[in-house]
Amino acid sequence: MSSVETAILPGGIVSRPGSTADYKTGTWRVKRPVVDLNKCTGCLICWIYCPEPAILKREDGKIEFDYEHCKGCGICSEECPPKAISMVEE
Numbered sequence: 491m492s493s494v495e496t497a498i499l500p501g502g503i504v505s506r507p508g509s510t511a512d513y514k515t516g517t518w519r520v521k522r523p524v525v526d527l528n529k530c531t532g533c534l535i536c537w538i539y540c541p542e543p544a545i546l547k548r549e550d551g552k553i554e555f556d557y558e559h560c561k562g563c564g565i566c567s568e569e570c571p572p573k574a575i576s577m578v579e580e
């Protein structure tokens with residue numbers, strides 16, 4: 491194997507769990523989630539499904555988003571039982 495080949499790291503590998511917290515994945519987003527706090531029950535289903543560290547629990551038990559890490563995938567909106575989360579254009 492040449493020195494050039496050995497310098498290329500294999501892709502698609504997460505070598506350390508939770509490492510996305512180190513990156514601002516919010517720059518990927520084209521839509522952002524917005525929560526209607528009147529509908530939010532604080533069940534945290536969205537927190538369980540979110541693939542990023544992007545959903546934070548507020549002191550009142552409801553949620554807010556960390557837009558530096560939310561990549562806009564929309565999973566939270568799909569999974570929220572009372573449909574309290576809408577995806578809106580940036």
Ligand code: SF4
Nearest residue numbers: 530531533534536570
């Ligand atoms: S899933 Fe919906 S209702 Fe439950 S905490 Fe998240 S936003 Fe609130």
Ligand code: SF4
Nearest residue numbers: 540560561563564566
């Ligand atoms: S849109 Fe995706 S990344 Fe952003 S808070 Fe919802 S589930 Fe998490």
